[in-house]
Amino acid sequence: MTGEVIYLDYAASSPVDPRVREQMDRWLDNRSGFGNPSSTHRFGVRAAAAVDEAAAAVAALVNAVPAGVVWTSGATESDNLAIIGAAQFRRMRGQHVVSVLTEHKAVLESCAYLETQGFEVTLLQPDESGLVSPEEVAAALRPDTVLVSVMHANNEIGVVQDIGEIGEKCRQHDVLFHVDAAQSAGKLPIDMRAQQIDLLSLNAHKACGPQGIGALVLDTGRIRRVEPQLFGGGQQRGVRPGTLPVHQIVGMGTTMQLLAECMAEEVPRLTALRERLWEGIRSLPGIVMNGHPDQRLCSILNVSVDGVDGESLRFALNDLAVASGSACNSSNGEPSYVLRSLGRTDQQAEASIRFSVGRFSTGAEVDQAAHSFGAAVEFLQSLSPVSVAG
Amino acid sequence: MYNYSDAVAEYFLRPPLAGGSELRGEAGSLARGTWVCVSADTQDGNLHNMGFRAFACPHIIAACNWVMERLEGCPVGALCEVEPEALQTRFDIPVEKAGKLLILKDALLACYEDYQQRAERRSAS
Numbered sequence: 420m421t422g423e424v425i426y427l428d429y430a431a432s433s434p435v436d437p438r439v440r441e442q443m444d445r446w447l448d449n450r451s452g453f454g455n456p457s458s459t460h461r462f463g464v465r466a467a468a469a470v471d472e473a474a475a476a477v478a479a480l481v482n483a484v485p486a487g488v489v490w491t492s493g494a495t496e497s498d499n500l501a502i503i504g505a506a507q508f509r510r511m512r513g514q515h516v517v518s519v520l521t522e523h524k525a526v527l528e529s530c531a532y533l534e535t536q537g538f539e540v541t542l543l544q545p546d547e548s549g550l551v552s553p554e555e556v557a558a559a560l561r562p563d564t565v566l567v568s569v570m571h572a573n574n575e576i577g578v579v580q581d582i583g584e585i586g587e588k589c590r591q592h593d594v595l596f597h598v599d600a601a602q603s604a605g606k607l608p609i610d611m612r613a614q615q616i617d618l619l620s621l622n623a624h625k626a627c628g629p630q631g632i633g634a635l636v637l638d639t640g641r642i643r644r645v646e647p648q649l650f651g652g653g654q655q656r657g658v659r660p661g662t663l664p665v666h667q668i669v670g671m672g673t674t675m676q677l678l679a680e681c682m683a684e685e686v687p688r689l690t691a692l693r694e695r696l697w698e699g700i701r702s703l704p705g706i707v708m709n710g711h712p713d714q715r716l717c718s719i720l721n722v723s724v725d726g727v728d729g730e731s732l733r734f735a736l737n738d739l740a741v742a743s744g745s746a747c748n749s750s751n752g753e754p755s756y757v758l759r760s761l762g763r764t765d766q767q768a769e770a771s772i773r774f775s776v777g778r779f780s781t782g783a784e785v786d787q788a789a790h791s792f793g794a795a796v797e798f799l800q801s802l803s804p805v806s807v808a809g
Numbered sequence: 810m811y812n813y814s815d816a817v818a819e820y821f822l823r824p825p826l827a828g829g830s831e832l833r834g835e836a837g838s839l840a841r842g843t844w845v846c847v848s849a850d851t852q853d854g855n856l857h858n859m860g861f862r863a864f865a866c867p868h869i870i871a872a873c874n875w876v877m878e879r880l881e882g883c884p885v886g887a888l889c890e891v892e893p894e895a896l897q898t899r900f901d902i903p904v905e906k907a908g909k910l911l912i913l914k915d916a917l918l919a920c921y922e923d924y925q926q927r928a929e930r931r932s933a934s
Binding site: 766 | 811813825835839843844862863864865866867870
């Protein structure tokens with residue numbers, strides 16, 4: 420129970436890549452660069468150029484135009500701005516929004532806020548593998564629907580939705596389509612034009628970039644702006660005012676550039692690590708993988724275990740930094756609403772662990788994690804009065 | 810979620826105690842989130858081979874291990890004398906988990922009841 424803790428929680432946050440830090444450092448060192456990008460003097464112009472370069476990197480990763488990049492504090496703010504801002508912007512057309520029960524709370528609570536403002540929200544129930552079909556989305560559309568929000572890859576179970584097909588359905592009905600790509604950027608191809616995505620939420624810190632920075636990318640051909648949720652200053656065309664944090668933006672730009680450069684190599688490597696981990700634990704009694712077995716992100720493995728108490732399982736795994744169901748849910752102790760939506764029992768939802776690998780994960784770490792997890796499960800099952808099928 | 814005391818860490822990791830087969834008492838259930846089964850043998854009115862199975866949080870598993878260790882060799886009546894409040898203090902168990910300690914207490918009482926019923930049957934025959 421002592422020694423190094425193995426970090427397998429990249430879906431919560433990830434270590435900053437040294438190449439990213441190096442670029443950020445240039446904007447934290449007064450000798451090499453600082454300034455407000457809104458200023459018209461030399462310092463400001465240089466800062467603005469760095470911001471523009473970062474926007475180009477973000478846009479290039481998702482096939483958008485740099486002018487469509489709105490900097491935010493992270494994916495939660497991007498989701499808030501996309502959903503509330505776009506729905507309010509199109510309010511004259513209708514007041515109906517469609518999303519999915521297993522979305523991130525940043526989406527669900529934005530939808531709940533819209534309901535307090537007179538909007539109607541339809542939340543679709545995914546199937547037991549976590550998928551929602553494009554046909555179900557299309558069937559939920561109404562003449563007064565203004566926005567559909569479906570996440571690309573689920574943050575808890577890693578299930579990947581068919582956003583290309585859903586985007587096509589939305590476009591056929593001239594409904595705006597928002598995608599939360601906080602988990603999928605750099606792990607799955609994203610092409611806002613081909614996949615007909617109108618608004619896309621991104622962050623940096625789940626992809627070996629800095630915390631506290633994200634982006635909402637707009638397809639400016641479809642929606643030129645959203646209603647702002649912050650006021651004062653006029654930066655970013657007033658859509659999201661506030662002085663731009665140049666060092667963080669440069670960090671996110673470098674992060675996105677690295678994702679584009681590394682994706683072809685990194686995705687197969689992460690997939691192999693995820694499979695190696697699953698192979699190491701799949702024979703444990705009472706273990707079940709959560710989410711679709713194939714249509715899922717390369718980096719996330721979520722499992723539930725029968726017959727053991729979730730809190731004891733987490734306690735027994737103190738040499739592993741992993742998430743219980745969802746990092747976001749870890750703070751309230753409630754069983755994961757995502758896993759409950761998929762039909763898992765409270766016990767299974769509580770005794771669920773999300774492993775997420777990333778750029779600096781190694782095969783040795785994955786092997787050790789499988790060993791530790793197996794030992795913890797066997798120990799707790801040996802203590803448990805619950806009979807578990809072998 | 811919780812800051813566990815060193816005592817919890819120490820007693821949580823004890824190897825499982827299989828327990829005897831003569832006496833058995835259980836309380837709680839999977840649905841209630843805590844389930845404790847106590848088992849033991851007796852010899853000359855004293856408890857031996859104390860053991861348990863538990864579907865429970867670390868606090869309760871640690872408390873179970875501690876109680877089993879303390880009851881080993883005690884008169885059977887000691888099953889009724891375990892005080893949940895003392896366990897709560899010893900293991901720094903949060904107040905919201907006090908009810909789970911009552912499940913351990915109920916399992917011990919059920920074990921004692923099992924002893925009494927066996928004794929009555931023996932004397933009746």
